[in-house]
Amino acid sequence: MNYLTPDEAVEKIVDAVTQNTTDTYQAERLAQKFVYDVLDYCNREDFPKALVFTAEDMVTRWLEDTEDGGRAPLKSLTQNDTTYQFAVxxxxxxxxxxxxxxxxxxxxxxxxRRPKSL
Known part of the structure; x- marks a missing residue:
């Protein structure tokens, strides 16, 4: 199994994501968040190379959510006189x-994931 350093992982994810977007700074921040969340959850110091594509999908989705104003579940919608109700x-x-x-x-x-060492 191949692994990357955290910096290499962030660079690969940002390169993949920024091919389709112009907001490199935001993509880098989200990629760093993803990489370090994975490292923390998995108790690792190296990032699994197989997760780069997963990270690309997640960061792309998060960037689209930011552009669209976020994701909130819609509970109901009325057409005339426009009523939106969110499932808070x-x-x-x-x-x-x-x-x-x-x-x-x-x-x-x-x-x-690795067992956490004491």
Missing amino acids: SEVSSTGDPKEEDFDRLKPKLNLY
């Missing part, structure tokens, strides 16, 4: 879609 109680406890996305990835990340 159904949002994750952190209220951050990034954390929710990361939680969904944890089963995949468990493949790379």
